[in-house]
Amino acid sequence: MVSRSAVGIVSTGRALPVSHVSNQDLETVVETSDQWITSRTGIKERRIVNSDETCSGLATIASKIALERAGLRPAEIDLLIVATVTPDRQMPSAACLVQANLQAYNAAAFDLAAGCTGFLFGLNVAEQYLKAGTLKNVLLVGVDILSPFVNWQDRNTCVLFGDGAGAVVMTNVEPGRGLQASKIFSDGHKAGLLYVPSGGSSSPASLRTVRERRHYIRMNGPEIFKFAVNTMVDSTLQVLEMCGKTTADLDYLLPHQANRRIINFALKRLGLKPEQVLVNIHRYGNISSASIPVLLDEAVEQGNIKEGDLLALVSFGAGLTWGAAVLNW
Ligand code: UT7
Numbered sequence: 355m356v357s358r359s360a361v362g363i364v365s366t367g368r369a370l371p372v373s374h375v376s377n378q379d380l381e382t383v384v385e386t387s388d389q390w391i392t393s394r395t396g397i398k399e400r401r402i403v404n405s406d407e408t409c410s411g412l413a414t415i416a417s418k419i420a421l422e423r424a425g426l427r428p429a430e431i432d433l434l435i436v437a438t439v440t441p442d443r444q445m446p447s448a449a450c451l452v453q454a455n456l457q458a459y460n461a462a463a464f465d466l467a468a469g470c471t472g473f474l475f476g477l478n479v480a481e482q483y484l485k486a487g488t489l490k491n492v493l494l495v496g497v498d499i500l501s502p503f504v505n506w507q508d509r510n511t512c513v514l515f516g517d518g519a520g521a522v523v524m525t526n527v528e529p530g531r532g533l534q535a536s537k538i539f540s541d542g543h544k545a546g547l548l549y550v551p552s553g554g555s556s557s558p559a560s561l562r563t564v565r566e567r568r569h570y571i572r573m574n575g576p577e578i579f580k581f582a583v584n585t586m587v588d589s590t591l592q593v594l595e596m597c598g599k600t601t602a603d604l605d606y607l608l609p610h611q612a613n614r615r616i617i618n619f620a621l622k623r624l625g626l627k628p629e630q631v632l633v634n635i636h637r638y639g640n641i642s643s644a645s646i647p648v649l650l651d652e653a654v655e656q657g658n659i660k661e662g663d664l665l666a667l668v669s670f671g672a673g674l675t676w677g678a679a680v681l682n683w
Contacts, residue, residue, distance in 0.1 A: 361484040362532020363522045363681065366651035367419025369412040370518045370638065371401040377513070384509040391513045396614020400516030400639035402501045409442050410451035412519035413497040416647075417456055420493065424523040428458035431523075432489040435480060436465050437472030437643040439672065440499045452495065461493070469548065470610050470671025471538065472496055472643035473520070477667075477679055478536045480524045492524040498642035503550055505570035514612070515571070516639035520647025534664075535596035536679035537589060544581065544674040547574045579616060582670045586610075586620040589678035590668045597680050601625055603664050608653070610669035611635035611645045620668075632658065642671065659683050 376399045377388035391397055403412075413436055421428060434449050434456075441448035449463035468475040473496030480492040497519035504512045552568035553559055563569060586609060594600055601624050609617050614635055621631050632653050641648060646667050653659045663683045670676040 359485055360527050360529045360532050361481050361524060362527035363650075364525055364527065365420045365423035365523045366520065366647065366654050367416040367423065368518070368520045368644075368648045368651040369415035369419075370648070371403045371407050371412070373402050373404055374399050375402050380513055383506055384512060386509045386513055394615070395514060396633070396635045397513065397639045398636040401518060403499055403517045407517075409438055409440055409497050409499045410448045410455065412499070412517070413448060413452045413495045413521065414455040416497070416519040416521035417452060417493055417495055420521040420523050421456070426491060426523060428456040429460050431458045431461040431491050431493045433480065433483060433492045434458055434461040434463040435476045435492065435494045436463070437468065437476040437494070437496045438465055438498055439467050439469055439472070439642065440503065441465055448497070458493070468538070468540075468671065468675045469673050470612065470640065470642040470645060471669045471673070471675040471677050472671070473646045474536070474667060474669050474677035474679055475538050475675065477524070477533070478538045478677065481533055481536055484524060484526055490525060493521065494524060495519060495521040496643035496645070496647045498644055500571070500640075500642055503569065503571050505567055508570070510575060511571050511573050514640050516641045518638055518641035518644040518648055520644045520651055522647055522650070531682050534599070534680040534682055535593040536677070537593050537596065538675070538677035539585070539589065540673050540675045542673065547577050547581070547674060548572070548672040578674070579613065581674060582612065582616045583619045583623070585670050585676040586616070586668045587623045589676055590620075590624060590666050593678040593680045594666065599664065599680065604630065604666055605663040606653070606659065606665050607631045608646055608649050608665055608667045610671070611638065611649065612640045612670075645669065
């Protein structure tokens with residue numbers, strides 16, 4: 355039986371660029387070492403788009419896989435949310451480009467910008483529509499193409515980020531299954547910790563902004579590190595409490611893949627065992643909104659997650675934003 359109030363993820367898909375960039379490759383670009391990157395972040399390589407690969411293109415590939423696995427035609431999608439801070443262009447939205455690629459002509463399509471927490475913001479928005487019963491099928495994509503916004507002369511940031519897309523189909527499911535709780539948060543006072551100074555309406559592109567390298571990510575890594583550990587722990591505990599569970603009930607934690615050390619600290623504070631956390635940061639680095647849906651898709655495909663497992667998803671990112679969700683898989 356399918357109840358209107360129960361909402362779940364019924365399928366997943368992912369798409370990653372073909373080009374691998376290893377830590378050794380980066381040693382030839384900036385003053386860094388495989389040893390530093392591995393020990394401080396856990397990253398070994400990342401995927402970077404080539405000139406044929408775009409935000410909407412990767413999102414489309416991931417979406418087609420998720421739709422096929424859900425057994426849905428594109429025309430059956432009512433809402434298409436693309437969580438991204440790196441759309442193909444300033445306008446129109448990446449979501450409208452994906453809609454056109456898929457021919458999902460019955461869907462309302464929009465982008466959602468919440469930094470690396472974009473996927474969990476999208477999950478929360480989709481949950482409201484599906485619970486209200488106003489829509490039946492939602493396609494949610496988390497996609498970011500960060501490589502064009504990375505300053506390849508700044509070793510503090512260029513070693514961290516990568517590109518990728520993950521998609522899920524959400525619909526109503528049997529009572530007791532699917533999303534048990536989800537919560538999203540923002541603190542705009544911390545906007546200056548992670549931002550791109552120019553290219554928006556307050557500082558449009560000019561010769562000066564390009565010369566001053568103002569179109570690249572600027573980040574206060576250590577401050578975000580502390581913020582990330584605290585908010586990941588707090589928000590995970592909050593969503594567990596919202597659904598009457600504790601960490602003892604959890605099977606797996608699927609955290610945003612930004613830094614292996616952040617994940618390890620959070621894991622320890624939550625009292626979880628190392629084998630309870632899913633990690634793929636060594637292969638992709640930080641792929642922002644795509645981080646959690648790609649991790650989820652790989653875990654499902656590899657059979658690491660079984661029906662009935664209780665999962666906690668948790669993320670943080672530019673804004674600053676953060677959020678968490680509990681899923682009965
Ligand atoms: O999705 C949200 C996105 N952002 C994040 O999640 C960022 C969270 N923060 C982090 O992951 C970490 O703070 C970083 C990985 C960014 C930095 O690690 P850290 O352990 O906090 O290092 P640090 O910034 O305190 O720097 C330590 C040293 C510095 O040298 P000095 O000043 O001690 O001589 C840096 O210049 O490490 C140096 N360093 C590097 N050395 C070699 C910074 N980046 C590199 C590098 N290779 N790539």
